[in-house]
Amino acid sequence: MAEDHDFIKLASRMALLPPYLFGRINNRRDELRKSGVDVIDMAMGNPTDPTPEPIVEKLCEVVQDPRNHRYSIGGGIYNLRREVARYYEREWNVGLEPSSEVIATIGSKEGFSHLCLALIGPGDTALIPTPSFPIHSHGVALAGGQYVGINVLDDEIFLRELDKLCRTLNPAPKVLFLNYPHNPSAHTVEQAFFDAVVPLAKKHELIVVHDFAYGKVCFDDYRAPSFLSSPGAKDIGVEFTTMSKTFNMAGWRIGFCAGNPKIISALGAIKGYYDYGIFQAIQIAAIIGMRHCGEFAELQARKYQRRRDVVLDGLQRVGWTGVESPRAGMFIWAPIPAEFSAEGSMAFADRLLEDAAVTVSPGAGFGPEGQHAVRMALVENRQRLQQGVRQIGRAFRQWREVATQGEAK
Secondary structure (H helix, E strand, C coil): CCCCCCCCCCCHHHHHCCCCHHHHHHHHHHHHHHCCCCCEEECCCCCCCCCCHHHHHHHHHHCCCHHHHCCCCCCCCHHHHHHHHHHHHHHHCCCCCHHHHEEEECHHHHHHHHHHHHHCCCCCEEEEEECCCHHHHHHHHHCCCEEEEEECCCHHHHHHHHHHHHHHCCCCCCEEEEECCCCCCCCCCCHHHHHHHHHHHHHCCCEEEEECCCCCCECCCCCCCCHHHCCCHHHHEEEEEECCCCCCCHHHCCEEEEECHHHHHHHHHHHHHHCCCCCHHHHHHHHHHHHHCHHHHHHHHHHHHHHHHHHHHHHHHCCCCCCCCCCECCEEEEECCHHHCCCCHHHHHHHHHHHHCEEEEEHHHHCHHHCCEEEEECCCCHHHHHHHHHHHHHHHHHHHHHHHHHHHC
């Protein structure tokens, strides 16, 4: 066992990272599974469905070519960036210049964190939607900046608060991060929201960065708008997309940032010092995904919709009410029933894991605004999700019986 020496001191930025609550849940899940417990995982948004066959087949083909074994172009091969531009034109009527307005990233999370280094430094302030996906807040903090949250659940209030903060904060905020369809709350917006954000951002000289990871996972005829579709959006911002959710390529680690060429160039400069780009065979396979697998993406969205309906119906049956039906994404954001909410989301998630053998993400992991809610991922198949909700129902009954017995004493 290695000795512990006092002179091994970590950088001060490490103190900015709170305990990783999701890691605690995952570790306990793994312990239970090793002991033979069949834990149904509704915590992590990690797709379990396979990547489309045409993408896999293309990878198997091009991985044999030695030319693809070398370092690739850091920002992505031109044919991939051109395909992203064509994809945006086809899906959202957005024109992009492949050479200067598109860059490939190692998943959108890597791109986002490196973009924070390019845009934010000590003394800079970013505005983020809350509750927030952890990288949206901690990416800012690790870059040396500070962040101020705006509650994401009411669009009119959000826009008013955005304008107010830009007028009153000193120094004025530099960057606005957006994320629709939103993770974790699944909140969605219409194009008019972005149409209102752009002039506000220009008025207050605010850079806009939109995380569009769930843009193609939509239900009930809803179509998520692209920030870049709003007039003037490219003048002041960029948008991240990813192959992870739309094409079940989470483990492949490939995403994109598109929009303002100055911001794209800055991200490319940072990435040039941190990585050598994405394995070229994966880039070529991703082209096939965007070019030929659109129908698959639609089928996958319908699959998530059916899973959503199964879970919502089951929650209603076990008395878990007040849960809104999301129009997009792969999550359900569920306020904890009042009778079980006193101890907060972490304790509630722990109890579900121990007593129902079901994992959920504690809302506290997305900031204090999530303290009394949990996020449920729709990644398991419908049968397992049904079983999971039944097990939650049994746990609820047990907890109520114990509470009743305690009151009787």
